[in-house]
Amino acid sequence: MALIEAQGLEKRYPGTDVKAVAGIGFQVERGEAFGFLGPNGAGKSSTMRMLACVSRPSGGTLRILDRDPVSHGRELRARLGVVPQDDALDLQLTVRENLIVYGLYFGLSLTHMRAKSAELLEFAQLAEKAGERVEHLSGGMRRRLTIARSLVNDPDILLLDEPTTGLDPQARHILWDRLFRLKSAGVTLILTTHYMDEAEQLCDRLVIMDKGLIADEGTPRELIERHVTREVLELRFPPGEQEAAGEKLGGDVEVLPDRLLCYADDGDAVLGRVTELGLHPLTALVRRATLEDVFLRLTGRSLTD
Amino acid sequence: MSRLPAAGGAHLVVLRNVWVHKGGTPWTMALFSVYEPILYLLAMGVGVGALVGRVPGVDVPYAAFIAPALLATAMMNSALEETTQTVYGKLAFDRYYHSLLVTPVTIRGMVAGELLWAVLRALVTGVGFLVVIVAFGLARSPLVILAVPAGLLTAFAFGAAGLAAAAYARGWHSFQYVQLVMLPMFLFATTFYPVTVYTGWVRVLVEALPLYHAIELSRGLALGEVGPGLLLNAAYLLAFGGVMLAVAQARWTTLMAR
Ligand SMILES: Nc1ncnc2c1ncn2[C@@H]1O[C@H](COP(=O)(O)OP(=O)(O)OP(=O)(O)O)[C@@H](O)[C@H]1O
Numbered sequence: 001m002a003l004i005e006a007q008g009l010e011k012r013y014p015g016t017d018v019k020a021v022a023g024i025g026f027q028v029e030r031g032e033a034f035g036f037l038g039p040n041g042a043g044k045s046s047t048m049r050m051l052a053c054v055s056r057p058s059g060g061t062l063r064i065l066d067r068d069p070v071s072h073g074r075e076l077r078a079r080l081g082v083v084p085q086d087d088a089l090d091l092q093l094t095v096r097e098n099l100i101v102y103g104l105y106f107g108l109s110l111t112h113m114r115a116k117s118a119e120l121l122e123f124a125q126l127a128e129k130a131g132e133r134v135e136h137l138s139g140g141m142r143r144r145l146t147i148a149r150s151l152v153n154d155p156d157i158l159l160l161d162e163p164t165t166g167l168d169p170q171a172r173h174i175l176w177d178r179l180f181r182l183k184s185a186g187v188t189l190i191l192t193t194h195y196m197d198e199a200e201q202l203c204d205r206l207v208i209m210d211k212g213l214i215a216d217e218g219t220p221r222e223l224i225e226r227h228v229t230r231e232v233l234e235l236r237f238p239p240g241e242q243e244a245a246g247e248k249l250g251g252d253v254e255v256l257p258d259r260l261l262c263y264a265d266d267g268d269a270v271l272g273r274v275t276e277l278g279l280h281p282l283t284a285l286v287r288r289a290t291l292e293d294v295f296l297r298l299t300g301r302s303l304t305d
Numbered sequence: 306m307s308r309l310p311a312a313g314g315a316h317l318v319v320l321r322n323v324w325v326h327k328g329g330t331p332w333t334m335a336l337f338s339v340y341e342p343i344l345y346l347l348a349m350g351v352g353v354g355a356l357v358g359r360v361p362g363v364d365v366p367y368a369a370f371i372a373p374a375l376l377a378t379a380m381m382n383s384a385l386e387e388t389t390q391t392v393y394g395k396l397a398f399d400r401y402y403h404s405l406l407v408t409p410v411t412i413r414g415m416v417a418g419e420l421l422w423a424v425l426r427a428l429v430t431g432v433g434f435l436v437v438i439v440a441f442g443l444a445r446s447p448l449v450i451l452a453v454p455a456g457l458l459t460a461f462a463f464g465a466a467g468l469a470a471a472a473y474a475r476g477w478h479s480f481q482y483v484q485l486v487m488l489p490m491f492l493f494a495t496t497f498y499p500v501t502v503y504t505g506w507v508r509v510l511v512e513a514l515p516l517y518h519a520i521e522l523s524r525g526l527a528l529g530e531v532g533p534g535l536l537l538n539a540a541y542l543l544a545f546g547g548v549m550l551a552v553a554q555a556r557w558t559t560l561m562a563r
Pocket residue numbers: 013016019020038039040041042043044045046047085194563
């Protein structure tokens with residue numbers, strides 16, 4: 001039995017006509033890392049809030065741990081861990097107190113939380129910061145604390161809304177490492193991101209969301225194989241020459257405002273043809289296809305714009 | 306191991322507030338809260354009191370007449386402070402209540418918890434100011450001690466109103482409207498003189514104010530003039546608080562469901 005089952009799930013906010021989530025279906029199995037990849041406004045957070053049992057679906061069906069999130073919200077919330085997009089830490093408490101007090105909200109005892117908080121601080125590499133006010137933490141530390149906080153109740157499912165947005169590369173890698181550990185410990189992870197490398201690194205399976213809908217679903221490899229070639233040749237030309245070069249080259253080419261993408265199983269062969277045709281790109285780069293290319297293929301837009 | 310917290314987790318919201326205030330002892334808290342009413346007691350009670358002498362009809366020294374009213378307003382203000390500005394800051398800027406939404410704490414639990422905390426906060430103020438009243442030699446009856454539990458009822462009524470206001474606020478400026486109501490209420494709801502100075506519809510208006518009933522209750526007990534009228538005052542505060550609490554609960558539920 002899947003831990004989460006959604007069918008035709010919709011969210012429309014009061015006072016608006018637009019469906020932030022316009023009918024999506026997916027299943028999440030125990031122990032898997034499941035991702036929602038999509039640009040700003042795709043409806044990722046709206047979906048996550050419904051999964052967290054704080055936002056009532058406006059249509060479709062949703063079952064979490066075989067229960068209804070509306071009628072059994074409170075009971076379910078006790079078994080979920082949530083890392084919201086904004087940390088929303090308790091700014092008036094210290095790092096350790098944030099963990100302890102949060103545990104109390106879950107009905108855990110003070111004695112239990114004293115021990116548990118030490119363990120979580122260790123896990124989040126925040127032991128030295130235990131007595132500091134949250135205000136004095138860096139963005140990466142806050143994020144780690146928010147993740148540690150979401151683990152107070154040893155959740156069955158951990159929901160992470162953009163866990164690494166706004167962090168520097170080093171902080172992201174530390175976080176990824178922590179999430180890998182949780183995953184190996186058997187925690188089911190559901191995360192949203194608009195970084196394709198993050199989705200490729202962390203997710204066993206993912207859906208690509210755009211405008212409230214799911215564009216496709218699969219493992220990162222499957223999606224890449226289904227929609228794009230093995231390699232991509234990126235070419236940059238002086239402004240104005242892009243279109244012409246694209247037409248001359250022909251084949252499977254995507255013309256973007258700032259560059260050309262040529263999809264091919266052998267990128268170097270295409271690069272050879274570019275030279276034969278007498279084209280002189282400013283830069284040329286052969287790379288492996290990524291989820292970003294998949295997204296571009298599915299929606300005609302790049303993820304980051 | 307873990308059971309869902311009772312009462313929607315209201316007591317945990319209180320506990321968190323106590324925790325945050327653990328740096329300041331109840332005594333420093335009380336000291337800050339009685340500072341302003343002491344100033345009124347000195348300026349009006351002692352200063353104006355020297356001109357007034359004894360209050361006609363009640364026949365007590367002027368300071369002893371206003372002290373129980375200042376007790377009621379001090380407790381009211383403590384509860385209001387906690388439920389308006391403080392709660393609004395946590396709601397709009399810290400997003401504290403949003404972070405609670407994903408825990409087993411319920412929205413009703415949050416509201417009840419903040420109200421309970423406001424009442425506790427008022428208790429500290431009340432005890433502090435009672436000490437002041439006794440120290441100034443203004444206690445006229447042993448029943449003055451009951452003015453503190455009466456003040457808890459006042460704190461409940463105004464705390465509930467404050468929670469409703471905080472949920473309707475559109476920014477800090479919204480609380481100017483609260484001041485717009487509270488200041489005249491403080492000045493005119495018989496804090497400084499008996500209601501008999503009013504006649505006609507003005508008197509009806511003043512008698513409709515919740516603070517009037519809070520002061521009547523407090524003053525009646527403090528001066529040892531106990532009668533069935535006090536039950537009506539208490540009932541009024543209870544009803545007003547109950548309605549405000551219902552409004553607050555409803556508003557918080559829609560606000561947090563966004
Ligand atoms: N509380 C709300 N009230 C009204 N509309 C909302 C609310 N929250 C989100 N929306 C709208 O729903 C749509 C989807 O928003 P959502 O936050 O789910 O997107 P997202 O994929 O998480 O985007 P981002 O990557 O920017 O976080 C947007 O058009 C947004 O304006």
